[in-house]
Amino acid sequence: MSESLDAQTRDEIDDQVAEAFDAYLADRLAEPGPLRASLASSRSTRLVLGTVGLGALATALAPDGNIVVCWIWGAIAVTNVAWLLTARHR
CATH class of the missing domain: 1.20.5 (Single alpha-helices involved in coiled-coils or other helix-helix interfaces)
Structure with missing residues (x-):
């Protein structure tokens, strides 16, 4: 019991x-917040998915050096953060 x-x-x-x-x-x-605002916009979603898709393709085609892959994903992160910040100010 x-x-x-x-x-x-x-x-x-x-x-x-x-x-x-x-x-x-x-x-x-x-x-309210930048992430919520960006999720509400399909344009932002397309940008994020597009950059991740291009990053995956670039990673697959990159030479064996990890430095190149790090630069690619760093650029993707900067692009997406900048997009989130600009989306917040609209």
């Missing part, structure tokens, strides 16, 4: 934690 009570108590706690986490995420998603 004690084991089933413990399992039931754990289930109730898990449910309460899940509900609190859901409420927290809903509040965070309702807040």
Whole structure:
């Protein structure tokens, strides 16, 4: 009997934690911000997906040197961050 009570108590706690986490995420998603604004724009999504696709292609075609791959992904990161910052000011 004690084991089933413990399992039931754990289930109730898990449910309460899940509900609190859901409420927290809903509040965070309702807040304005650059990431939320960029996700609302399909143009931003295309840019991010395009740069990641080009980065994957460039990584596959890059020579064995890791320096080249690091520069490629660094440029992609700078491009995407700059895009997020400009999207926020629109």
